[in-house]
Structure formats: C-alpha cells, structure tokens
Amino acid sequence: MHSYTEENYLKALFNLSADKGEVSANELSKQLGIKMPTVNSMMKKLSEKKLVHYESYKPLRLTEKGKREAGLIIRKHRLTEMFLVQKMGFGWEEVHEIAEQIEHLHSPNFFERMDALLGYPKIDPHGSPIPDKTGKMEWIKYEKLSSCKEGDTVRLAAVIHTTDDFLKFLNLRELSLGVKLKIKTVEKFDGSMTVSHNKKGSDTLSHIVCDRLLVEKL
Amino acid sequence: MHSYTEENYLKALFNLSADKGEVSANELSKQLGIKMPTVNSMMKKLSEKKLVHYESYKPLRLTEKGKREAGLIIRKHRLTEMFLVQKMGFGWEEVHEIAEQIEHLHSPNFFERMDALLGYPKIDPHGSPIPDKTGKMEWIKYEKLSSCKEGDTVRLAAVIHTTDDFLKFLNLRELSLGVKLKIKTVEKFDGSMTVSHNKKGSDTLSHIVCDRLLVEKL
DNA sequence: TAAATTTGTTAGATGACTCTAAGTTATTAC
DNA sequence: GTAATAACTTAGAGTCATCTAACAAATTTA
Numbered sequence: 001m002h003s004y005t006e007e008n009y010l011k012a013l014f015n016l017s018a019d020k021g022e023v024s025a026n027e028l029s030k031q032l033g034i035k036m037p038t039v040n041s042m043m044k045k046l047s048e049k050k051l052v053h054y055e056s057y058k059p060l061r062l063t064e065k066g067k068r069e070a071g072l073i074i075r076k077h078r079l080t081e082m083f084l085v086q087k088m089g090f091g092w093e094e095v096h097e098i099a100e101q102i103e104h105l106h107s108p109n110f111f112e113r114m115d116a117l118l119g120y121p122k123i124d125p126h127g128s129p130i131p132d133k134t135g136k137m138e139w140i141k142y143e144k145l146s147s148c149k150e151g152d153t154v155r156l157a158a159v160i161h162t163t164d165d166f167l168k169f170l171n172l173r174e175l176s177l178g179v180k181l182k183i184k185t186v187e188k189f190d191g192s193m194t195v196s197h198n199k200k201g202s203d204t205l206s207h208i209v210c211d212r213l214l215v216e217k218l
Numbered sequence: 219m220h221s222y223t224e225e226n227y228l229k230a231l232f233n234l235s236a237d238k239g240e241v242s243a244n245e246l247s248k249q250l251g252i253k254m255p256t257v258n259s260m261m262k263k264l265s266e267k268k269l270v271h272y273e274s275y276k277p278l279r280l281t282e283k284g285k286r287e288a289g290l291i292i293r294k295h296r297l298t299e300m301f302l303v304q305k306m307g308f309g310w311e312e313v314h315e316i317a318e319q320i321e322h323l324h325s326p327n328f329f330e331r332m333d334a335l336l337g338y339p340k341i342d343p344h345g346s347p348i349p350d351k352t353g354k355m356e357w358i359k360y361e362k363l364s365s366c367k368e369g370d371t372v373r374l375a376a377v378i379h380t381t382d383d384f385l386k387f388l389n390l391r392e393l394s395l396g397v398k399l400k401i402k403t404v405e406k407f408d409g410s411m412t413v414s415h416n417k418k419g420s421d422t423l424s425h426i427v428c429d430r431l432l433v434e435k436l
Numbered sequence: 437t438a439a440a441t442t443t444g445t446t447a448g449a450t451g452a453c454t455c456t457a458a459g460t461t462a463t464t465a466c
Numbered sequence: 467g468t469a470a471t472a473a474c475t476t477a478g479a480g481t482c483a484t485c486t487a488a489c490a491a492a493t494t495t496a
C-alpha cells in the first residue's frame with residue numbers, strides 16, 4: 001500500500017493532469033502547498049514505484065498504474081461525499097473536508113458497503129463521475145453554462161472548482177443539480193447571464209459563475 | 219491536536235490502566251507492538267505535553283488531561299462502531315478494524331452527526347459505555363457470567379476482550395446482547411456452565427467464555 | 437542476600453517527509 | 467540573441483517515530 005502522503009500526491013497529479021495528461025512540478029507544488037524540492041524528490045520516489053513518468057526538466061505524467069491507483073483514491077473520495085450527503089444529511093458544501101480524510105482509509109469492505117447502500121452511484125454530489133472499481137473514470141461531456149446562448153433551456157448537471165463559498169452561493173440561489181434553467185439574456189460586455197429558474201424568478205450570474213457550471217442542453 | 223501516533227498511545231494507556239489507574243511501560247509496549255525504548259521516549263514526550271505522569275522506573279499514569287483526550291478518542295471509536303452496526307449493517311465482529319481508523323478523523327461535525335443519527339447512544343455494539351463529549355466515561359457495573367450461580371437468570375449486557383474469533387463464536391450460538399440466559403448447571407472441576415437460551419436449547423460454555431461475558435441479573 | 441531475570445533507560449542510527457540555500461536549465465522579454 | 471525571470475535540481479539539515487545495542491535498576495528466585 002501507499003502512504004497517506006503518496007496518496008495525496010497521486011490524487012493531485014490525477015486532478016491537475018486531467019485535461020493535458022501532464023503537469024509541471026511547479027503546479028503540483030502550489031496545489032499541495034509543498035515546496036518544489038520536496039515535490040521533486042517525491043516524484044523520483046513515485047517514479048521508482050512506477051507510478052509517475054519522471055524525466056529531468058520534463059512535465060510529469062502518471063503511468064497507467066499511477067492513474068489506476070489515483071482513480072481508486074478518487075473513487076473513495078467521491079463515494080464518501082455521496083454517502084455523507086445522501087445518508088448522513090450533510091450539505092454538498094460540507095463534505096469535501098471530511099472526504100479528504102476518509103479517502104485514505106484502508107477497508108475495501110467499508111467502501112463496498114457504502115457503494116451498495118447508495119445503489120452504486122455513478123456521480124458524486126457535485127456531478128463529478130465516480131471512478132469504477134478498476135480506477136477508470138468515464139468522462140461525461142457536459143457544456144459550460146457560459147458557452148450557452150440566449151433562449152437555451154438547460155439542466156444543471158455538475159459544478160466545477162467547488163469551494164465552500166461557491167457552493168454556499170449556489171445554495172442561496174437554490175441552484176442545485178438537476179434544476180432547469182432558461183437563459184433569458186447574455187450580456188455582451190461581461191458575459192453575465194440572466195437565467196430563469198423553475199419556481200423562483202430570475203437570477204443574474206456572472207461569467208465566472210457561468211464558467212463553473214456544467215449543463216446538459218434540453 | 220495530537221498526531222495519529224500519540225492518539226494510539228493515549229488510547230492504549232487508557233484501556234490498559236482502566237482498572238488500576240496505572241500501566242507498566244512493558245505492558246504498553248506489548249499492547250502497541252512497539253519496542254520499549256520507543257515507548258519510553260514517547261512517554262517523555264507525552265509527559266512534556268502534560269498528558270502522562272512520567273517518573274523514571276515508575277508505572278505510567280494518565281493525567282486528567284490525558285484521560286480526557288483519551289476518552290474523546292474512545293468516544294469516536296465507539297460511536298463509529300455503533301454507526302457501522304446500526305446504520306451500515308456490519309456485524310459486531312467486523313467493526314473494530316474500521317473504527318480504529320475512523321477514530322483518528324478530525325471533524326467534530328462528522329461525529330456530531332453520527333451521534334445524532336444514532337439517537338445519542340450510551341453504549342457501543344459490544345456493550346461498552348461511550349464516553350460523553352467531555353471524555354468522561356460512566357462505568358456500568360455488570361457481573362461476569364462466570365461469577366453467577368446455578369438457577370440465576372441473567373441478561374447478556376456486554377462482552378469483554380472482544381476479538382473477531384470470540385464474536386463469531388457468539389454469533390454461531392446466537393448469543394447477542396440482550397438475550398436472556400438461565401444457568402442450568404455449573405461444573406465444579408472446570409467452571410464451565412450449561413445455560414438455556416430463549417428459543418434455542420442449551421449451550422455449554424467454558425469458563426474462559428463465561429469470564430468474558432458480562433451480565434445483568436434479573 | 438546474592439544471582440538471575442525482567443523491566444526500564446540511554447545512546448546512536450534509520451527512513452519518511454519536510455525545509456532552506458544555492459546552483460542549473462528553460463523560458464520569456466526586450 | 468542576450469539578459470532577466472521562472473522552473474527545476476542538488477545538497478544539506480531538521481523532525482518524528484521507529485529501531486538495535488548496551489547498560490542500569492528493580493524484582494524474582496533460589
């Protein structure tokens with residue numbers, strides 16, 4: 001098994017390299033809040049363990065094995081988040097910190113049971129896909145709300161770059177996963193949108209907000 | 219906060235010194251599977267932190283502060299065990315290992331929620347008392363089954379020295395907390411007992427078994 | 437009570453993870 | 467195409483929790 005520390009490096013590598021498939025040591029260092037030389041030596045160690053492709057002065061890439069192991073940690077994180085929300089009544093803004101800790105538990109039984117009690121969910125409370133038991137993650141291709149046009153009707157499917165503050169902001173506006181939104185207007189000069197929302201009236205959302213909301217067109 | 223390691227020392231000290239109020243470094247070392255010199259230096263460290271009374275060549279004692287902190291860890295352990303059994307469907311023989319890990323989580327919210335969902339239980343699935351939020355534990359004085367006499371009718375209230383094997387042994391005989399037992403015979407030469415048990419016929423239990431079962435006389 | 441045994445202590449080393457300081461390679465900006 | 471800046475690497479040190487080896491104190495045994 002890997003140490004708590006190694007698991008955190010793997011997870012960060014996985015998350016940061018999600019798009020390009022590679023990360024700079026510098027990004028990783030910032031993400032983890034750990035100084036470059038420390039990251040550097042850990043990369044050599046993970047490279048020894050065949051979890052990371054490491055070459056001097058080159059970007060970092062997870063090996064297939066590394067991706068699998070990282071996927072399994074993220075699986076535990078997301079199952080936990082789902083459990084906390086669905087079975088323990090936490091809000092989606094409260095679960096990240098707890099899941100950061102529970103994801104490191106070593107107990108196949110425990111996560112197996114969570115999974116079963118939840119009915120084998122495919123997504124977490126923020127709409128992110130839960131990797132399967134082999135660590136593989138199916139990307140669902142949603143659109144950003146920011147790329148939609150006036151008149152579109154969409155369903156809120158996922159939230160990215162989730163922070164407590166952002167999620168609380170969405171709570172206040174009753175913007176939860178699944179809500180149907182109709183785009184009334186899109187401002188040219190700042191990209192903000194006015195959307196109408198089932199029961200409530202309409203809300204104006206800044207471009208920054210719209211860029212973090214993933215939707216499914218209806 | 220204390221490290222994972224320190225918490226394990228505190229917990230072990232608490233459990234081992236439950237009766238006499240003190241433990242030898244040697245016992246502690248054996249319990250934790252950690253060599254004496256390591257234990258010795260950790261005791262000095264915990265003494266610095268005012269968690270343990272340490273004097274050369276004297277038995278170890280937890281300070282009041284140490285007892286409180288240990289009690290809080292045991293509280294988390296036992297609440298977790300209760301949650302795993304009551305809310306997640308685990309058997310009482312499966313929960314110890316998982317709780318060993320969860321007890322170290324730092325999230326007041328999480329344990330608060332568990333406690334509430336369970337309805338503020340006072341005992342864990344093995345009948346051990348759950349310390350309160352200040353770390354204080356109320357001992358309930360049950361009798362050992364081994365000290366009961368022929369003809370007594372008792373209710374099984376708690377199990378001590380719980381190991382997987384012992385709990386599985388009890389499962390097979392449908393001996394769960396709360397069952398009513400009537401003591402038919404007590405063998406003079408080996409202290410084994412024949413007890414009859416609600417629905418089932420009667421079972422013969424060795425002295426070793428009877429010594430690990432705590433009962434309430436009816 | 438003296439010898440043998442057990443228990444406890446000190447000293448010094450190791451491995452995991454972190455850091456700072458200083459040097460090297462790439463990249464960016466005139 | 468240098469010079470400046472940013473990114474990366476190396477070297478060396480510190481902390482935490484662990485170990486082994488060697489010694490000292492306490493306890494048990496004969």
